[in-house]
Each structure stands twice: as C-alpha cells, then as structure tokens.
Amino acid sequence: xxxxxxxxxxxxxxxxxxxxxxxxxxxxxxxxxxxxxxxxxxxxxxxxxxxxxxxxxxxxxxxxxxxxxxxxxxxxxxxxxxxxxxxxxxxxxxxxxxxxxxxxxxxxxxxxxxxxxxxxxxxxxxxxxxxxxxxxxxxxxxxxxxxxxxxxxxxxxxxxxxxxxxxxxxxxxxxxxxxxxxxxxxxxxxxxxxxxxxxxxxxxxxxxxxxxxxxxxxxxxxxxxxxxxxxxxxxxxxxxxxxxxxxxxxxxxxxxxxxxxxxxxxxxxxxxxxxxxxxxxxxxxxxxxxxxxxxxxxxxxxxxxxxxxxxxxxxxxxxxxxxxxxxxxxxxxxxxxxxxxxxxx
Amino acid sequence: xxxxxxxxxxxxxxxxxxxxxxxxxxxxxxxxxxxxxxxxxxxxxxxxxxxxxxxxxxxxxxxxxxxxxxxxxxxxxxxxxxxxxxxxxxxxxxxxxxxxxxxxxx
Ligand SMILES: Cc1cc2nc3c(=O)[nH]c(=O)nc-3n(C[C@H](O)[C@H](O)[C@H](O)COP(=O)(O)OP(=O)(O)OC[C@H]3O[C@@H](n4cnc5c(N)ncnc54)[C@H](O)[C@@H]3O)c2cc1C
Ligand code: FES
Numbered sequence: 001x002x003x004x005x006x007x008x009x010x011x012x013x014x015x016x017x018x019x020x021x022x023x024x025x026x027x028x029x030x031x032x033x034x035x036x037x038x039x040x041x042x043x044x045x046x047x048x049x050x051x052x053x054x055x056x057x058x059x060x061x062x063x064x065x066x067x068x069x070x071x072x073x074x075x076x077x078x079x080x081x082x083x084x085x086x087x088x089x090x091x092x093x094x095x096x097x098x099x100x101x102x103x104x105x106x107x108x109x110x111x112x113x114x115x116x117x118x119x120x121x122x123x124x125x126x127x128x129x130x131x132x133x134x135x136x137x138x139x140x141x142x143x144x145x146x147x148x149x150x151x152x153x154x155x156x157x158x159x160x161x162x163x164x165x166x167x168x169x170x171x172x173x174x175x176x177x178x179x180x181x182x183x184x185x186x187x188x189x190x191x192x193x194x195x196x197x198x199x200x201x202x203x204x205x206x207x208x209x210x211x212x213x214x215x216x217x218x219x220x221x222x223x224x225x226x227x228x229x230x231x232x233x234x235x236x237x238x239x240x241x242x243x244x245x246x247x248x249x250x251x252x253x254x255x256x257x258x259x260x261x262x263x264x265x266x267x268x269x270x271x272x273x274x275x276x277x278x279x280x281x282x283x284x285x286x287x288x289x290x291x292x293x294x295x296x297x298x299x300x301x302x303x304x305x306x307x308x309x310x311x312x313x314x315x316x317x318x319x320x321x322x323x324x325x326x327x328x329x330x331x332x333x334x335x336x337x338x339x340x341x342x343x344x345x
Numbered sequence: 346x347x348x349x350x351x352x353x354x355x356x357x358x359x360x361x362x363x364x365x366x367x368x369x370x371x372x373x374x375x376x377x378x379x380x381x382x383x384x385x386x387x388x389x390x391x392x393x394x395x396x397x398x399x400x401x402x403x404x405x406x407x408x409x410x411x412x413x414x415x416x417x418x419x420x421x422x423x424x425x426x427x428x429x430x431x432x433x434x435x436x437x438x439x440x441x442x443x444x445x446x447x448x449x450x451x
Contacts, residue, residue, distance in 0.1 A: 048390045124384070133421050133449035165418045188423050193415040217422065253419035255393065255451035256384060 002112045007033045007082070008321045010105050010115035012089045012261070015043020017291030017306030018121030019072040024314035025119075026079030027330075027338055030321050033113050034081055035105065037088040037126045042069035044292075045303075047127055047254065058304060068303075078343045084111060088126055092118070092264040094284065100323065101286035116286070117317040120266075120273060121306075123292040124256035132163070132250050134221050143226035145248050149175070155247060157181045161231055163218055164251030165189065170198040172249055177211055184212040184243065186233060214243070221248075261293075269295055279316035280309045286320050288313040347440035351378045351396075354448040363435035369444065370394040370431035380446030387431035392419040393450040394430040399443035406433055406442070421449055 009025055011018045014036035022032045040046055045054075045065035053062045063071070087107040096102035103118040129147035131137060137145060149155070149172060160180040162173045165187040171194075177183045185202065192199045205211045220232035222242065230242040258271045266273055267283040272295035275282055280296075282289050290313055291306035299305070318327050332338045339345035349372050350360040363372035373381040373394075385391035389412055398406045403426050409417060413432045417423050430444065 048385045049388050052388055130419065130421075130451055188418065189414075191414075193418055252421065253392065255391070 002106065002110045004104075004112045004114060005033060005082075006114045007031050008115060009033075009117045009119055009317060010035065010103060010113045011119040011121055012105065013043060013121035013123055013126075013291070013293070014038070014041040014083060014085070015121060015123045015291060016045050016068060016072060016303050017123070017310055018043070018119065019069070019076060020307045021119050021121060021290060021310035021314065022076040022079055022081045023072075024311045025317060026076065026081075027332070027341060028314055028318045028321075028327065029341070030314070030317060032079070032081045032119075033084065033115070035084040035087055035089050035107055035113070037086065037128065039086050041073060041083065041085070042066070043123050044256075045069050054303070056302065056304065078341065084109070084113070087111065088128075088259065090260045094265075098285050101284075101320065103286065117320040118287045119310075119313065119317070120261065120282070120287065120289045120293055121291045121310075122258075122261055125258040125261075125271070125293075126256070127254040128257045128259065129250075130252040130255045132218065132252060134218065136221055140221060140223060140226055140228055140248075144223065144228040144246065145221075145250070147250065149249070152176070152179055155180050158246040159244060160184070160247045160249065161186060161218075161243065161245045162249045162251070163187070165192045165194065166251055166253070167194045167198065169249075169251040170194040170202055172251070173202055173211065174198060174205075176249075177205060182211070184214060184245070186214045186216060186218060186231075186243075188215070188217050188236075190215055218248070218250075275309075278312065280313040281316060288317065347435055347437060347442075349373075349435065349439070350441075350443040351380065352399075352443065352445045353380045354446060363439075363442075365435055365437060367435055368431050369396070369433040369435060369442070370429075372435055373430065380450070381430060382450045383431060384451060385431075389413055389416050389429060389432055391451070392416045392429060395420040395423075395447050395450060396428055396430045396444040397424060397447065398426045398428050398433075399445065400426065402439070402442055402444075405438055420447070422447055 008030045009032045011034040014034040050066035087109045089105045091106040093104040104114045159182045161184045163186045206213045216235035218231045222230040230244045234240045273289040275294045277296045290309040292301045346362045349363045352358045361376035382393035384393045
C-alpha cells in the first residue's frame with residue numbers, strides 16, 4: 001500500500017520557482033510538500049550552473065546559482081516545507097469537484113500526496129538520466145540496465161559493468177564492488193571528474209586485481225529477454241571485443257525531459273503548459289503552472305517572472321485551501337501577522 | 346561574417362553565416378540547425394551541443410579545455426575530434442568550418 005500524505009498544496013519541482021512558491025503560499029498559511037527527482041533543491045540553478053553568476057535577480061547585482069538557492073531555502077524555512085527528493089511524480093489523479101478539487105500525485109517511491117491545489121513548477125522538465133544510444137537498450141532497462149541503484153541486493157553475485165567517469169560512476173563502482181561477483185569500470189579516458197579519494201580507491205582495487213578498468217566505449221548490447229549477456233566494447237587501442245556481463249549501469253549525466261506531466265490530461269503547447277496571466281491557472285481548476293514550464297503571451301523564461309507568477313497563483317490557491325475565508329492584502333514590512341508567520345515578531 | 350557548415354548524422358549539410366565572436370552552438374540555434382540541443386545555454390554544463398570537427402579543421406579549432414574535456418564525459422560516442430560547440434568561438438580563422446552533429450545528444 002502507498003503511504004498517503006495530506007497537505008494543502010503539492011508542488012511538483014523544487015527549482016527556484018517552486019521554492020519561492022512555498023514563501024508566497026506560506027504567507028497565506030498554506031502548507032506545502034515539494035517533490036523533485038533531483039537529490040537536492042534548486043532545479044537548473046543548482047544542477048546546471050551552481051557556480052555561475054546571475055545578474056538579473058532584483059536587488060542582487062550579482063548572485064551565483066547556488067547562493068540564490070541557499071537564500072531561498074533560508075527564506076522559506078519558517079514555513080517548514082516538506083521535501084520529497086530523489087522521487088519523480090509519475091501520476092496524477094483528480095478527485096473532488098471543480099469548486100473543491102482534490103489532487104493525488106503519486107511518486108515512484110510509492111508515496112501519494114493529497115492536496116487541495118497543485119503547483120506545477122517543473123521548469124524545463126524533470127532531470128532524467130541520459131540514455132546512451134545503444135540499439136535495443138529499452139528492452140534491458142530496469143532488468144539488466146540501471147541508471148540508479150534502488151536495491152543493492154539485485155547485484156549480488158552478478159557481473160556488473162559501470163560506464164562513466166564522474167562521481168556517480170565511481171561511487172557505484174566502490175559500493176557495488178563488495179556485492180557483485182565482478183565489477184568493471186569502462187570510461188573513455190584515463191581521467192576522472194570525481195572526488196580524488198574515490199578515484200584512488202578505484203585504482204587501488206584495480207591494482208590489487210579486485211576489479212577491472214577498461215579504457216574504451218560500449219558500442220553494442222548482447223542478450224535476450226531483458227537480460228544482458230555481454231557488451232561489445234571498443235577499446236582505446238582500437239580492439240573490439242565482447243565483455244561478458246549481467247548488468248550495466250551507464251552514468252552520462254542528466255537531461256531535462258518533460259516526462260510524466262505529458263500524460264496528465266493538461267493542455268500542452270510545445271511541451272509547455274498554457275496558463276492565464278492573472279492567476280497562472282491551467283485548463284484544470286486548482287492546477288497552477290509557474291516558472292519555465294508555463295507559457296502565455298509575452299512569457300520570458302526568467303527567474304524573476306516565475307517569482308511573480310508564484311505570488312499571483314498563491315492568491316488564487318488560497319480560495320481552494322480556505323474556501324470560506326477572505327484574503328486581505330498585507331505587506332511583510334508592516335503586518336505583524338505576517339511577521340509572526342516569518343518568526344520575526 | 347564567416348561560414349559554418351553543419352552536417353547531420355544522416356549526412357545532410359547546411360551552411361550558415363556565423364557572427365564573429367558568437368559560438369558555433371549559438372550559430373546553429375540562431376539558424377535553426379537541428380542536431381544541437383544546448384540545454385544549458387552554453388554554460389559548458391550539459392554536453393548536448395557535442396559536434397565532431399571535420400579532420401582538416403581540428404588543428405585550427407584546437408583542443409578542448411580541461412573543463413570541456415570533463416564535460417565530454419557526458420556526451421555519447423566521443424572521438425578524438427569531439428568538441429562542445431558552445432566552447433568554439435566563430436572567428437575569421439574559422440571561416441568555412443565544417444562540423445558534424447552526432448546521432449544523439451541527450
Ligand atoms: C546556464 C543557464 C543560465 C541561466 N541564467 C539565468 C539568469 O541569468 N537569469 C534568469 O532569470 N534565469 C536564468 N536561467 C534560467 C533559469 O535557471 C530558469 O528560468 C529557472 O531555473 C526556472 O525555474 P523553475 O523553478 O521554473 O524550473 P527548474 O529550475 O527547471 O526546476 C524544475 C524542477 O522540477 C523537477 N521536475 C520536473 N518534473 C518533475 C516530476 N514529474 N517529478 C519530480 N520532479 C520534477 C526538475 O527535476 C527540476 O529540478 C538560466 C538557465 C541556464 C541553464
Ligand atoms: S550548451 Fe551545454 S555544454 Fe554546450
């Protein structure tokens with residue numbers, strides 16, 4: 001049975017806009033749960049350009065992607081948002097009525113979050129593992145080819161090939177080495193973009209004959225019925241040969257894919273969700289789309305635009321969460337009630 | 346103005362004008378040349394702007410920087426003439442440059 005969590009608003013995506021939505025909703029006494037497939041909050045800012053400067057955040061002449069995320073996390077802390085990281089929202093069920101809708105989003109970790117309004121802050125889509133262009137790859141996914149490790153036990157006693165040269169590849173080589181019958185690391189060059197201690201640990205294992213390192217690239221898969229039997233490898237020296245194996249874990253980084261949102265019955269325009277510009281609500285009442293994922297005449301994919309959208313969408317979401325209450329507009333500077341929520345008065 | 350030719354994985358060739366100072370990636374996007382995704386917008390953070398520099402140009406174009414070489418680990422079917430097109434600046438010296446785009450970027 002799935003675990004069911006009840007809250008006011010579920011936010012799909014913990015990028016800068018999803019994070020700021022927590023703030024705007026929090027000022028209105030609305031509690032939030034956020035779900036992101038990344039292991040950390042911050043979306044593109046944290047994943048693609050944490051060190052790069054941003055020059056167009058109002059009031060910050062210069063701030064790096066990660067600093068902005070850190071600041072947002074600090075800003076929303078008083079509202080105690082709950083994060084479900086490393087999880088993708090893969091399904092949506094709409095219940096209730098148009099006036100009092102109820103949304104149930106399900107994650108691949110078997111959680112169900114039930115909310116009175118739904119914010120889609122999915123940006124450029126969910127960050128998903130890049131799949132190498134190998135013929136027949138799909139047929140082996142989740143049985144013999146894995147982009148992440150959920151169950152270590154699966155690999156017990158198996159011949160595992162890890163492909164890549166980053167931290168994920170090295171970490172899994174080291175973690176799986178005691179479990180698998182044999183681990184082989186395949187990488188295109190003899191240099192790694194990973195923590196030096198992991199690289200040293202890997203080299204030590206290779207030196208001791210406890211695992212193998214192959215300088216080369218995988219060019220084809222062999223096997224049947226979802227079970228790999230070998231990989232065809234082209235070695236750096238030009239030799240092409242078959243390497244017997246049971247499982248392959250390719251780590252080529254992440255790419256943004258719209259993903260499951262495409263199947264939720266929302267109107268889509270070139271992979272974007274059209275909204276109005278008054279409340280940023282979608283074709284389904286109670287579902288809002290904010291940030292890079294939405295589109296409307298004049299839309300700019302800027303963080304500051306997403307922040308504005310979140311503020312207006314929160315006003316409308318209030319009516320779904322508190323249908324009988326009236327909303328009065330207040331400033332954080334002068335409202336003691338807002339300041340109490342922020343924990344500063 | 347300098348010319349850049351993009352050949353896609355199927356062999357179709359497109360020659361477009363590139364502005365000196367802009368990148369080969371930007372030149373592709375500005376001219377709607379398919380085969381380059383550039384998800385990170387040129388931050389050298391996605392490797393979805395991977396190209397193969399045609400052999401007669403590799404020397405002029407030069408080798409990737411350390412950061413680019415690291416990022417190439419996230420590209421597929423990397424070859425000695427692989428480069429990330431967001432890291433190549435169009436210049437007079439590169440007038441006539443020919444690059445091939447791979448079958449799959451991301
Ligand atoms: C290199 C670069 C430089 C940039 N510079 C600037 C700049 O200077 N100024 C500026 O304003 N903007 C800039 N941007 C754009 C800015 O980063 C985006 O506008 C901003 O990140 C959008 O925020 P978001 O919260 O809407 O989406 P994102 O940051 O894309 O976050 C969306 C999150 O949702 C998650 N997600 C999506 N679907 C699901 C699902 N089904 N389940 C679970 N999780 C899901 C994703 O994993 C992701 O983490 C830049 C972008 C790049 C790439
Ligand atoms: S555009 Fe992302 S690395 Fe070149």
